[in-house]
Amino acid sequence: MKLSKTDRKLRIRRRIRKISFGTEARPRLSIFRSNKEIYAQLIDDNKGVTLASASSRDKEIDAKGTKTDIAASVGKAIAEKAQKLGIESVAFDRGGNLYHGRVKSLAEGAREAGLKF
Numbered sequence: 001m002k003l004s005k006t007d008r009k010l011r012i013r014r015r016i017r018k019i020s021f022g023t024e025a026r027p028r029l030s031i032f033r034s035n036k037e038i039y040a041q042l043i044d045d046n047k048g049v050t051l052a053s054a055s056s057r058d059k060e061i062d063a064k065g066t067k068t069d070i071a072a073s074v075g076k077a078i079a080e081k082a083q084k085l086g087i088e089s090v091a092f093d094r095g096g097n098l099y100h101g102r103v104k105s106l107a108e109g110a111r112e113a114g115l116k117f
Helices: 005-019 067-084 102-112
Strands: 028-033 038-044 049-055 091-093
Touching: 028 102, 038 067, 038 102, 049 067, 067 102
Parallel strands: 028 091
Antiparallel strands: 028 038, 038 049
């Protein structure tokens, strides 16, 4: 029996979460991608706390250009917030999405701004 698209994505997400774990020194960079927007969070899984977040809906993010351009600016914004908190490296959690398109653009934007993963 073939899995639906959402069931397949949930299965991949669970597989990633078994491996990816965030601590206070090296939090998890979790990405959620909807059809219109993209969201990123830095999560400390030991405490269950979100340390910082950025999304394409934030007012400081320039919402001009293509979705991949906007995703790159979200990546830069989350990297700047991480550096203010003293975080240099993160565990990347693509949230069941393929490392392609907007997810890849967000990751490259975060790397350009100084995050390591």
